[in-house]
Amino acid sequence: MAPKKQCTSRVSWEQLDPDLLRIISKKLCDISSFVCFRAVCKRWRAVTSLSDPPPQFPWVIDWPKAKSSGELESVFRFYSINSRKTHAFVVPHAYIFGPSDGSVLIYERDRSDKECQSFLNPLAWRERFVPLEVPVDNTVRPIRLARNLIQNVEPALFYEENAHYILCFWQSVKNKWAGVRVPRLKTVVFYDHKFFVTDDEINYTRIRVIDESTGAVLSYLPPPTDNFYHGYLIATDDGLLAVEVIRSIAVIPYLKIDLEECQFEVYRLENYPQNPHWTKLRGIGDLMLFLDQQNGFSLKASDFGGFKGNCIYFITAGKKWPKRGSEHVIARFDIESNKTERIPAPAWLGRRFFERQAAWFMPTLL
Numbered sequence: 001m002a003p004k005k006q007c008t009s010r011v012s013w014e015q016l017d018p019d020l021l022r023i024i025s026k027k028l029c030d031i032s033s034f035v036c037f038r039a040v041c042k043r044w045r046a047v048t049s050l051s052d053p054p055p056q057f058p059w060v061i062d063w064p065k066a067k068s069s070g071e072l073e074s075v076f077r078f079y080s081i082n083s084r085k086t087h088a089f090v091v092p093h094a095y096i097f098g099p100s101d102g103s104v105l106i107y108e109r110d111r112s113d114k115e116c117q118s119f120l121n122p123l124a125w126r127e128r129f130v131p132l133e134v135p136v137d138n139t140v141r142p143i144r145l146a147r148n149l150i151q152n153v154e155p156a157l158f159y160e161e162n163a164h165y166i167l168c169f170w171q172s173v174k175n176k177w178a179g180v181r182v183p184r185l186k187t188v189v190f191y192d193h194k195f196f197v198t199d200d201e202i203n204y205t206r207i208r209v210i211d212e213s214t215g216a217v218l219s220y221l222p223p224p225t226d227n228f229y230h231g232y233l234i235a236t237d238d239g240l241l242a243v244e245v246i247r248s249i250a251v252i253p254y255l256k257i258d259l260e261e262c263q264f265e266v267y268r269l270e271n272y273p274q275n276p277h278w279t280k281l282r283g284i285g286d287l288m289l290f291l292d293q294q295n296g297f298s299l300k301a302s303d304f305g306g307f308k309g310n311c312i313y314f315i316t317a318g319k320k321w322p323k324r325g326s327e328h329v330i331a332r333f334d335i336e337s338n339k340t341e342r343i344p345a346p347a348w349l350g351r352r353f354f355e356r357q358a359a360w361f362m363p364t365l366l
Contacts, residue, residue, distance in 0.1 A: 139159045
């Protein structure tokens with residue numbers, strides 16, 4: 001009997017069906033894998049687009065450590081919970097203030113030795129400069145503008161000036177930056193072309209609504225509870241949410257905490273603007289909320305395989321380490337079970353004295 005001939009035909013990966021390639025590209029959970037996928041060949045690159053990457057689970061950004069000279073290192077590290085990978089980016093001669101969606105706010109010296117401030121996307125290496133009248137110091141804070149709801153929105157920030165805060169944002173109608181003075185700003189969110197700003201006066205807390213196009217104050221809203229000083233406002237597809245931290249460990253760093261005691265309450269703004277009021281929610285369904293020291297935002301769990309909705313992800317500081325400061329902790333609060341669990345994080349995250357907390361970062365190639 002003649003021996004069977006072995007099949008010598010091979011399927012070229014380059015010739016895979018375009019529809020199959022698109023399905024594969026949408027399953028890539030890490031944006032670095034998506035970049036490598038597009039770099040394989042022209043055909044693979046042609047079936048994908050930088051403007052339509054697979055949904056990316058947020059990364060955690062860690063502040064650079066201080067050198068013995070007092071200067072900061074220019075290497076910034078990012079941790080992906082989804083892939084458990086660490087990504088590092090070098091930004092020479094720059095100081096970082098914090099993330100805002102897919103950018104980080106930095107200031108550096110240009111070739112003429114002048115200090116300049118900009119939002120930098122470390123993946124696309126694209127800069128957007130901010131107004132020169134904004135001070136270059138550590139009182140400046142970026143604002144997250146709900147990237148999952150609004151596209152191509154210029155970043156916003158606020159800074160402290162004497163006893164007030166200045167909210168700076170881009171007015172697309174007038175094609176210029178605008179500044180609005182607000183007292184004791186605590187949290188701010190962009191929703192329905194308006195800024196909702198929580199400020200805390202001496203005797204009361206209220207939420208002022210500022211029009212994006214004019215900068216005028218449209219109205220004032222009461223907070224969901226009398227103890228909303230450490231709360232968050234979050235824009236979602238289902239409306240404007242308010243999250244109250246029952247124990248303020250998510251906003252007060254460097255405390256020895258017990259994660260089992262972490263609890264949150266969620267409210268939704270109803271019937272705005274006719275008769276606005278807050279309704280306490282028993283759950284948030286498919287939504288996942290993300291909180292750090294400064295900002296909050298939402299994503300849908302159904303966009304990510306293996307992740308559960310009705311949860312709140314947050315970053316705080318854990319037990320103190322002798323002579324090394326506090327350990328940053330990534331945790332998840334399950335609203336249905338009312339329980340908190342810790343999420344594995346790399347050893348390099350945190351463990352230092354009195355530096356800004358780690359924060360969420362949305363990786364994007366745009």
